[in-house]
Amino acid sequence: AQTVTQSQPEMSVQEAETVTLSCTYDTSESDYYLFWYKQPPSRQMILVIRQEAYKQQNATENRFSVNFQKAAKSFSLKISDSQLGDAAMYFCAYRRGSLGRDDKIIFGKGTRLHILP
Amino acid sequence: ETGVTQTPRHLVMGMTNKKSLKCEQHLGHNAMYWYKQSAKKPLELMFVYNFKEQTENNSVPSRFSPECPNSSHLFLHLHTLQPEDSALYLCASSQDRDNQPQHFGDGTRLSIL
Numbered sequence: 001a002q003t004v005t006q007s008q009p010e011m012s013v014q015e016a017e018t019v020t021l022s023c024t025y026d027t028s029e030s031d032y033y034l035f036w037y038k039q040p041p042s043r044q045m046i047l048v049i050r051q052e053a054y055k056q057q058n059a060t061e062n063r064f065s066v067n068f069q070k071a072a073k074s075f076s077l078k079i080s081d082s083q084l085g086d087a088a089m090y091f092c093a094y095r096r097g098s099l100g101r102d103d104k105i106i107f108g109k110g111t112r113l114h115i116l117p
Numbered sequence: 118e119t120g121v122t123q124t125p126r127h128l129v130m131g132m133t134n135k136k137s138l139k140c141e142q143h144l145g146h147n148a149m150y151w152y153k154q155s156a157k158k159p160l161e162l163m164f165v166y167n168f169k170e171q172t173e174n175n176s177v178p179s180r181f182s183p184e185c186p187n188s189s190h191l192f193l194h195l196h197t198l199q200p201e202d203s204a205l206y207l208c209a210s211s212q213d214r215d216n217q218p219q220h221f222g223d224g225t226r227l228s229i230l
Contacts, residue, residue: 037160045152045160105154105205107221 002027004094006108013082014116020067021077021111023092029053034068035093036077038086039110045091051075079113087115120144123208123222130198131230138193138225140208146220147213149191151183154205154224166191167213195227203229 003026013019025034036048051059051068058066063083067076079086092108121142130136140149151163165173166185180202182194191208208222 045162047160105207105221105224109220 002029002094002096002106004092004106004108006090006092006111008111009109010112010114012114012116013079015082015084017082018078018080019082019113021079021090021092021113023075023077023108025073025075025092025094025106027073027094029096031096033095034066034075035095035105036064036066036075037091037093037107039089039091040087048090049077082115084115084117087113089113121208121210121220121222123206123225125225126223127226127228129228129230130195132198132200134198135194135196137195138206138208138227140191140193140210140222142189142208142210142220142222144210144220145212146210147188148211149185149188150209150211151191151193152207152209154207155201156204160207163193198227198229200229203227 005024007022011019032053034051038046038048049059049061049064049066051066053070058068063080065078067078075092077090089110089112091110094106121140124139128136148167150165153161153163162175163177164171164183169185169188171183180197184192184194193206205224205226207224210220
């Protein structure tokens with residue numbers, strides 16, 4: 001069965017600094033997607049970044065980038081120039097690539113990120 | 118095992134049918150949530166319940182009707198749905214509503230004919 005593990009329940013970073021959130025996963029599939037979601041106090045799940053497993057290039061979105069290590073099954077999120085608005089719960093998630101009856105999304109338990117002014 | 122159980126796993130229904138999705142948690146959590154995951158779209162928060170009281174409704178059409186009889190159970194009643202409502206519906210729970218880690222169920226895959 002697929003699993004997603006976020007080993008850091010909470011992290012803190014100074015404003016304007018860089019922080020890396022870790023995520024590891026386990027799967028026997030070769031075709032899948034990985035996501036980082038941000039959940040602010042509003043509880044809306046905001047998609048931060050998405051990575052297709054078949055792509056070797058790491059995805060980037062402005063200040064957010066990932067370090068995707070497929071062989072190691074690692075998918076860390078780096079936030080550069082941290083801002084107060086980045087404070088939220090961050091979820092790493094996995095989904096099978098081929099859509100079908102079992103295309104469930106598997107979430108990690110989340111990492112709460114605090115931004116220190 | 119996440120501790121949050123959703124049934125059924127899959128549901129196919131016509132636009133005139135009435136069905137219900139069920140979510141159950143025995144984690145002792147007080148807050149429960151419904152999310153919608155459509156193809157190629159990020160998760161959308163639909164409803165939030167805290168201590169059985171609905172605290173959020175994110176402009177969800179009335180054809181979706183939530184019910185929370187107790188802190189352990191959450192239902193989503195479906196009536197006269199549209200094809201665009203086909204999606205994966207996820208339930209989650211947390212200790213309380215203040216952004217605590219959420220535990221997600223496996224979801225119900227809903228297909229509208």
